[in-house]
Amino acid sequence: MDALIPRPRQEPAPGAVHVPGWLDLDRQRELVGLCRTWANGPVPMRRVTMPTGGVMSVRSVSLGWHWLPYRYSRTADDAGGGAVAPFPEVLRTLGRDAVDAAYGDGSGASYEPDAALVNYYDDAAKMGMHQDREERVNAPVVSLSLGTTCVFRFGNTENRNRPWQDVHLASGDLFVFGGPSRFAYHGVLKTLPGSAPAGIGFEGRLNITLRQTGLG
Template identity: 90%
Template structure:
């Protein structure tokens, strides 16, 4: 649980790099609970949440479920080719609206109105899970990526567009936080170093961390 004294200190909007915007406490607790309930539904199918196997044989420590387009390492598909071949669930209208609202909050109403998300990836982190530094490059357009955090806080590392190495910045993402990256920062390397057990808000309804990323693929 977050320190009560720390909770009294406002966390202002912060631009880590051009186009990379952290908006703390963007979702209130009621909206967070609604999204947790939706994530439970999405995780149950038609393609269930699973740990992704990478081309080198390694298995990711997070578990994932895709919506709209099924994400496989380095490509998208309409079918879960690595998980039984079933058709991926449609992209939910609630995430389309939320994605546009998020881009509006980060960049303004003109950017939000032109945002056309069509895919989402829901990742679940237990206490031991993490995510290595990577770029989101499977999309055919450079529209912003919208990232929503639920549950346990994490240490998120946001780097540069050229290399997995420095320079980078580490930021704590808590339940309800929004992070949007686009423009010059759209293809920046980023990852999750660790989760912070015991930091989820009371009554969130689960243990661990959920991360919802909303994307515009440009696949049509």
């Protein structure tokens, strides 16, 4: 389909870059296998309970630092208290390559991601508009999509209201946001069942988000 209807690189806002098809199918399958390993690690995938009592529809596992609303910890304080798995070197390298691919200015060399959040979406899951603001530095956020396509809403830095843009993130797509867009509100409106590439090896959507916490 991409050969018939090309999906060009986009910059929906200053500092925000969408690179379609950045990961080839072999690399996607490799990452799916790693996600399975991470999901069965010392802290298994779980649904996050928000301070309001609501439960997120996605299932998540953290690497490097354990994310809780709205802080990081080295232990899974909301999931049994186990030590979070180390941040994988393969993701550090991938994150640097991703920043270089997005910006093309050599800034990937200084990118030091130390936290990853792996989210699994079934056909009914979505993610409300939010900011990634628990980090102490404003280094870019790197997002990698695997499996089912989603409708990703990328908004402004002031509130959850317009202006925003809706972007289809397909399997293998890269989305990076930093600079003026680092603290933009964003979310996932829905997934599009049946849109995953043949041979990806699972049903649903996986999203790997890399962040540099600045926590030392």
